[in-house]
Amino acid sequence: MMRPIDHKKRRDDLIKAEKLGRLDDALGRTILRMHHMGELDHELAEELDARVLKLEDDLAFDRIDPFTRPVGFDSGDAIGLDSASNPVLVSDELLATHTLLPGASGSGKSHLLLGLLRPKMLADGGLWAGELYKKELRHAALHANRRGASVAIVTRDTLRVNALQLDGVDRGLAETVAADNFCRSFSIGGRGRAIVSAGIHALNEKFLGRGLSPCPVDLWVWVKAAEGLNAQARAAVLDRMTAQFVACGVEPFCWRRGWPALDLKRRKIVFELGGFPEPTKKLVIGSLLMSAMYASIHAGPAGRGGHGGRLLVAFDDALRLLAQDESGDLTPLAELASLVRSLRIQLFFPVQSVSGIPLSLRANLSNIICGRLATSEDLNIIASDMSLPPQARKWVASHLGRGTFLARFGEASDRRPFVLRVPYTPLPPITDACELQHAKSLLDDLPTVLADEYRGWSPYEKAVVAEAAKPAEHGIGAAELALLKAVIANPGLPSGAYAKLAGIGGVRARRFRKDLVGRGYLREHSVATSARGGRPSIILEPLDSAHKAVTSAKERGDA
Ligand SMILES: Nc1ncnc2c1ncn2[C@@H]1O[C@H](COP(=O)(O)OP(=O)(O)O)[C@@H](O)[C@H]1O
Ligand SMILES: [Mg+2]
Known part of the structure; x- marks a missing residue:
């Protein structure tokens, strides 16, 4: 039967x-x-x-993944392969809804980013790719330049951005936006904000007529001289700025006319911001993006049309730019993500973790390409953002590995998550120093104005400066090297913070610090932190010999 x-x-x-x-x-x-x-x-x-x-x-038996193969990813640039080894092509329209690329360190995020950037560097449209720590993207830039592209490389020493300048908008708005970005980046709150706003406003009176904008050093000098204002708030503002000036030198803060945003938006640029302390990175990126946004608004829909109007913005390891800061404010970048879509600006952010990225921001980064995750907290967040059923979540927890991702594009016709494999294609090493030099000079044609009077200027008036002795002849030990590395990697912190970062005890660290200052590796600056003459903070400046010692240790393979 x-x-x-x-x-x-x-x-x-x-x-x-x-x-x-x-x-x-x-x-x-x-x-x-x-x-x-x-x-x-x-x-x-x-x-x-x-x-x-x-x-x-x-x-x-885990012989296959539980996801369907993606349908309709057949125009645009290839970012990888699906589970049947067909190329997955992603169009500009899909990238316009912004992309978050979470994955633990070593999951292959940077490699995927390089793969995305390679064709974009050769195509029409603007491109800003940035790194906060490493120098990997320059390989893609030079590779593209060898094929006829012109991708500029900007480093700490060549950056010419004036964070107080906002082109193409009316003065009131420009002042508000610049003051806001400045205060948020440097964690200036309360009365300090009022002082910064007043300073920018007063200085604009003086400079705008000459076609210039005040630079941050102008602002420092104005705040210093404004004795009628609240002394404590003034001291706090000055200190926040001084710490940044010490950590990276004053030159990046001396441009009265920085690169014009409208021109930058059309170019292809790799920003290497590794040499700057975190607050300055935030300031520079916030300022660049605000400029790009207002330049787009200014250009109007006609100017934005076509490929020429597009700008792809990708910052690798961008967690700190996206995570909420202590004050609970959204970062400027987070706020931008909710705005820039209609302006043909595409944001792309690889991050090591999603914890700390507010839901309101994740909702505006509607494409997710998820690599191997390091924590179950991340897995929970991503699984719920991608609406993964339990079986799929389990698969993700155990199967994503180097170069294997789970992707979902928010506005594709097929919005189901799918497995994306990225084949490994290493870029050739950089062997020719001239190529690098050429890439670094590509923005030199843009008009800029440096405030000459600040050459050799220093913000310490009453500060005690322990002068550098002659650089050392004899070698330095592993612990001292660790301390130097910590200072270089985290500029601008109070000196006490480095012992922990270098993994050595406080007393030893203090002894090493004195020794390294005496031997010309570090310079100490003591900065008053309160108006009532409380104990000053000591800020360490790594000198040339420190950079050299760390670099040569790296080359020897000790670091
Ligand atoms: N798709 C891939 N397939 C195989 N190995 C890869 C792939 N992508 C990266 N790798 C290797 O893994 C290492 C880490 O990759 P990377 O892209 O730097 O990861 P992340 O940026 O997530 O830390 C690289 O040194 C590279 O050799
Ligand atoms: Mg990386």
Whole structure:
């Protein structure tokens, strides 16, 4: 006797088999057709059962992933391969909804980013790719330049951005936006904000008529001289700025006319911000993005149209730019993400973790390309953002590895998550110093004005400066090297913070610090932190010999 047909089970089987590509051949399509016509005979039904059994086995034994293959990713640039090794192409329209690329260190994020950037560097449109710590993107830049592109490389020493300048908007708005970015980046709150705003406003009176904008050093000098204002708030503002000036020298803060945003927006640029302390990185990036945004608004819909109006902005390891700061304010970048879409600015952010990135921001980064995650907290957040069912979540927890990602594009016609594999294609090493030099000079044609009077200027008036002695001849030990590395990697912190970062005890660290100052590796600046003459903070400035010592240790392989 024949068993009665379980119609529900058969329907579920068909859906499952079809979704996971088990009915893609001629016989499979016949099974589907006959089912729809209500004429699935015994033999075909048995074939279906066999296929579903095999599928379930494959799933149970992890021979396949539980995701469907993506449909419709057939125009644009390839970012990787699907599970059947077909290229996955992503169009500009899809990138316009912004992308978050979370993954633990070593999951292959930077490699995927390089893959995305390579064709973009050769295509039309603006491109700003930035790194906060490393120098990997320059490889892609030089590789593209060898093929006729012109991708500029900007480093700490060549950056010419005036964070107090905002082109193309009316003065009131420019002042508000600049003051806001400045205070948020440097964690200036309360009365300090009022002082910064007043300073920018007063200085603009003086400079705008000459076609210039005040630079941050002008602001420092104005605040210093404004003795009528609240002394404590003034001291706090000055100190925040002084710490940045010490950590990276005053030159980056002396541009009365920085690169014009409208020109930058059309260029392809790699920003290496590794040499700057965190607050200055935030200031520079906030200022660049605000400028890009207002330049786009200024250009109007006509100016934004076509490929020429597009700007892809990608900052690697961008967590600190996106995570909420202590004050609970959104970062300028986070706020921008909610605005820039209609302006043809595409944001792309690889991050090591998503914890700390507010939901309101994640909601505006609607493409997710997820790599191997380091914590279950991240997994929970991503699984819920991507609406993954339990089985899929389990697969993600154990199967994503170097170069294997789970991707979902928020406004694709197929919005289901799919497995994306990125083949490994290393870039050739940089061997020619001239190529690098050329890339660094590509923005030199843009008009800029430096405030000459600040050459050799220093913000310490009453500060005690322990002068550098002659650089050392004899070598330095591992612990001292660790201390130097900590100072270079985290500029601008109070001196006490480095012991922990270098993993040495406070007393030893103090002794090493004195020794390194005496031997010309570090310079100490003592900065008053309160108006009432409380204990001053000591800020350490790494000197040339410190950079050299760390670099040569790296080359020897000790670091
Ligand atoms: N798609 C890939 N396939 C195989 N190995 C890869 C792939 N992407 C990166 N790697 C290797 O893994 C290492 C880490 O990759 P990287 O892109 O720097 O990761 P992340 O930026 O996530 O820390 C690289 O040194 C590279 O050799
Ligand atoms: Mg990386």
